[in-house]
Every structure is written in C-alpha cells, then in structure tokens.
Amino acid sequence: MYVDDVLKSCESSEKAISLINQLCELTETKGFHMTKFASNSSEVNSSIPNSELAPSLKCLDLNGSGVHHALGVKWNMGPDELKVCVDIEPKQATRRGILSAVSSIFDPLGLVSPFVLPAKRILQDLSSEDFSWDDTICHSHKVRWENWVSQLPILNDVSVPRCYKPPGFTPIDIQLHCFCDASQDGYVAVAYLRYIDANGSVHVSFVKSVSRITPKRPITVVRLELMSAVVAAELSQSIKRELDYEMCSYYFWTDSMSVLQMINNRSERFKIFVSNRIALIHSLSKVESWFHVSSELNPADVLSRGVMPKHLPKMSVWFAGPEFLKLDRSHWPKPCSVKCDDNFASEVKVNFVSTSSNEFASVFDLLKRFSCFEKLCQSVGWLLRFKAYMKWKFCSGPRPPVGNLSVDELEFAMHNVMSLVQLDSISPSLL
Incomplete structure (x- = not known):
C-alpha cells in the first residue's frame, strides 16, 4: 500500500515528539512503518533515529536547514518557508505543449496565481480561435507565450512563511x-x-x-x-x-x-x-x-x-x-x-400581470407558452395546417400540403399572431 506524505504543525517541539511517538505506535499495530520524518526543529530531528529521517536531512547536521519536498511544495526548513517550483521543461509552442507547461506548475495555495493567469488566457484564446492540439500557434500568441516563459524563473524567488504567525x-x-x-x-x-x-x-x-x-x-x-x-x-x-x-x-x-x-x-x-x-x-x-x-x-x-x-x-x-x-x-x-x-x-426580475376577457383569451394562453417568436410562428403554422386538413376532410375544402411548413405558411402564421395581438391591444375603433 502506498501512503503519501503527512504534514502537521505543532505548537511546541514536545508536542511534536509526542505526536510522532503516538503515530508510530498506532501504525505499527497494523503493520505500517512510518519513516522520512523532517522538521524545522533540531530538537525534533534529534529525537528520531537517523535511519528514519528524510533523505534531505541525513547528510545534514539535523538543524533543519535545506529544502525538503512535501506534497509537491518546496519547504525550506531553515527559514521555515514554503516555495513554489516553477521549473518547467521546454515544450513545443502548441496548444498541447502550453497546457502541459502551465499544468506542471503545482501551486495548491495560489501563491503565484496572478502570474499564471496570463498563460491561462493564452490557452483560452487558442481554444476560442479553434487551434487544434498540435497546430503551431500564430506569431502574436507565440510572442506572448515566449515572453511569459522567459520571465518564469523569477517566480522561483517566491516564498511565504509556513507558519501563519511569528x-x-x-x-x-x-x-x-x-x-x-x-x-x-x-x-x-x-x-x-x-x-x-x-x-x-x-x-x-x-x-x-x-x-x-x-x-x-x-x-x-x-x-x-x-x-x-x-x-x-x-x-x-x-x-x-x-x-x-x-x-x-x-x-x-x-x-x-x-x-x-x-x-x-x-x-x-x-x-x-x-x-x-x-x-x-x-x-x-x-x-x-x-x-x-x-x-x-x-x-x-x-x-x-x-x-x-x-x-x-x-x-x-x-x-x-x-x-x-x-x-x-x-x-x-x-x-x-x-x-x-x-x-x-x-438584474431585478420584473413580472407583468395582465387580464383579458375577450374571446381570444384561450389563444393568448397558448401564445404565453413560447419565449421564442420563431417557435411560436411554427406552432401556429402547424395548427393552421391542421385546421385546413379538417376542412378538407369534412367540409370539402382544398387539400392541404404535406411535409415541412412552407415559407407562405410561416408568413401566414406570423400575420395571424400579429392580428391577435392587435385585436387585444388596440381599440376596435382604430382597426
């Protein structure tokens, strides 16, 4: 079974030593062996057998100096600071290469987020411009990318205290x-x-x-x-x-x-x-x-x-x-x-309430079901065709067309919709 690193902060060296002993005793009961211990306290490091120390400490004087990697983040144990690793390998100037390079910057705390955002914007621009994964990017984007990559080593100087308080x-x-x-x-x-x-x-x-x-x-x-x-x-x-x-x-x-x-x-x-x-x-x-x-x-x-x-x-x-x-x-x-x-x-939601007592009230209930005028006209067009079919079937009217709605039928449906709206909204004396 593989177990990843564990990070834990304690208020004092005594509590840290006690926690390590309890953790080792607990895991040993189930056959797990804890190792690779590292601390910024020389007192804690001295209490641990040399064989159980992290490799970065075995060749040191146990004073907690040096850089240790924990969960993908650099921990400089001397000044007790966390650093971000931004040493990316050279990649081809393609969408795939840029994504691989940007994703290789592991920054769980977001320490360098402001400096990574320009590279993410380049990726988004390439995606919106329909560049495939292995297409060579255009000159303007390549200049932006190379400019960002050339400045990237500066971020190796970024560090913050591991402990939130002095x-x-x-x-x-x-x-x-x-x-x-x-x-x-x-x-x-x-x-x-x-x-x-x-x-x-x-x-x-x-x-x-x-x-x-x-x-x-x-x-x-x-x-x-x-x-x-x-x-x-x-x-x-x-x-x-x-x-x-x-x-x-x-x-x-x-x-x-x-x-x-x-x-x-x-x-x-x-x-x-x-x-x-x-x-x-x-x-x-x-x-x-x-x-x-x-x-x-x-x-x-x-x-x-x-x-x-x-x-x-x-x-x-x-x-x-x-x-x-x-x-x-x-x-x-x-x-x-x-x-x-x-x-x-x-952004405030506005509700309009209207009342109608005319003979077209039921028709207007149907119209309110649609938020798209084009779909409304199509539905009215199909209703008008059904009306024509019923006339042909039972009243000896002309035979209606078959298949998709024609342009003339859609236009006739639109005029019917507009006529209904006018009948409801405009006084009959003005029509």
Whole structure:
C-alpha cells in the first residue's frame, strides 16, 4: 500500500515528539512503518533515529536547514518557508505543449496565481480561435507565450512563511479576511488571516487564493463580480474546515457596490442566475460581514487582471495583505451607503400581470407558452395546417400540403399572431 506524505504543525517541539511517538505506535499495530520524518526543529530531528529521517536531512547536521519536498511544495526548513517550483521543461509552442507547461506548475495555495493567469488566457484564446492540439500557434500568441516563459524563473524567488504567525505570538483575536474581484480576464478571491495579541499588535498572513478564467461567452461585469463573491464565500468555508483555528470573525471585501446591494437586498426578486448565487452567498456567510473596499486597496484586483512575472518585486501587497489590515479598525475603509444603480436594476426580475376577457383569451394562453417568436410562428403554422386538413376532410375544402411548413405558411402564421395581438391591444375603433 502506498501512503503519501503527512504534514502537521505543532505548537511546541514536545508536542511534536509526542505526536510522532503516538503515530508510530498506532501504525505499527497494523503493520505500517512510518519513516522520512523532517522538521524545522533540531530538537525534533534529534529525537528520531537517523535511519528514519528524510533523505534531505541525513547528510545534514539535523538543524533543519535545506529544502525538503512535501506534497509537491518546496519547504525550506531553515527559514521555515514554503516555495513554489516553477521549473518547467521546454515544450513545443502548441496548444498541447502550453497546457502541459502551465499544468506542471503545482501551486495548491495560489501563491503565484496572478502570474499564471496570463498563460491561462493564452490557452483560452487558442481554444476560442479553434487551434487544434498540435497546430503551431500564430506569431502574436507565440510572442506572448515566449515572453511569459522567459520571465518564469523569477517566480522561483517566491516564498511565504509556513507558519501563519511569528514565533511567540499569542493571538487573542483571529479574523479571516476574504477579498474578491472580477474582470474580463478572471474572477477571483484571496484570503488573509489577521491576528491580534494582548498588546494590540497585529500580524497578517497570506492563506490562499482561488482564480477562475472568465468565460468567453458574453457576461456582464456585475455578474462576474457576483461570481467572485461566491468564490470568496466558498473559500472561507474551505479554510474554516481545514484550519484548527476558532475564527472570531469573518470579513468579506468587494469593490462592487452592485454586489453589495444584491447581498443586502431582501425585498427584490432577482433573475435566476443572480438569485441562485445570492442564496449560496447567504448560506455561506452573513450579510453583515460584507464590506466595500476601493479597487486601489483590493489585493484581488491584481489577481483578477493577471500580471507578468517581471512585476514580482512590486507585489508585496499580494503576499502581505493590504496595509489597512495592519492598522486599527478605525483606519479601515469607511462603510458607505449602498445605493441603487443601473446594474442592480438590470438584474431585478420584473413580472407583468395582465387580464383579458375577450374571446381570444384561450389563444393568448397558448401564445404565453413560447419565449421564442420563431417557435411560436411554427406552432401556429402547424395548427393552421391542421385546421385546413379538417376542412378538407369534412367540409370539402382544398387539400392541404404535406411535409415541412412552407415559407407562405410561416408568413401566414406570423400575420395571424400579429392580428391577435392587435385585436387585444388596440381599440376596435382604430382597426
């Protein structure tokens, strides 16, 4: 049986040593042998037999230095940091080769998501332009691809602390802040943990980001923003399940006033696309946890648009979180009143109710069953042909045609539909 690596964080070396002993005793009872142990603590490494240490530690002095691979992520045990491996093999400039190269970047935490998004956009463009898997891509896309690949080694400098809080930092308040944003390139969310200790000191840590490529089909920006809000709500639940923290509060930030109004609205009925996503947001988060942040202060804005790897030195906000989170709450963006705008009004479901007492009421009930005028005319055309058939069968009328409806029959059906609408809507004195 194959068992993958196990990652576990402990508050102290004593707890880690105790956990290792308990785990080994438990697995030995069923015939499983635990090995390849590695820790950033020299005390923990010293308590483990040298033969059971990870290969990366056997040739070291057990001080936890060096780089260890765990679940596809590089762990630099000296400074206790996580790194992303972006060493991709050269591939042919085809759709298949580009997909293989981009997929080889294993980034479960989304540390380098803003820098990978441009490559994903190239893939989407190739797909929409009907390039087959092994076609050589055109010059414009090839230039974009080669430019991105040439900058990729810069991402090897990306690293974040493995532990969310500094050594000796004892928080009394733990908050999860999720930021979301959307553009024509992608809809995304990114989460940060905010710690506060008894002295009022604040520490902010990057947790995870999630990015989705915007579909090629036309979709409004307000709906994209709403989709990003759903991603943020789902991300918060994922983090809540995986972390052993008792969160004191959750905060969700968006720069879309339309989305805030939709989330806060309890009276209007929205179109199905919007109402389903609002219901999901309400089930995963509290309405009072949603706040507005300007695009300039929103770290998700960078992720939604994507950046080239060469801009990594300017991306400190992405890894450390926005500056206002490190300040007292009085310095956070001020709550603003949620006002109605055209984007909000366009998503409200409008119901029209009309009454009719004329002789054509039953016919209009039939017309209301169709949302496509072409299908309506086709159905009316078949009814008129059936009427002509019955006349021919029982009243010696002309024999109706057979087969598909002709152009003349469809045109005659359209005139009948328009006549019925006119009879219902226009005064008889005007006809």
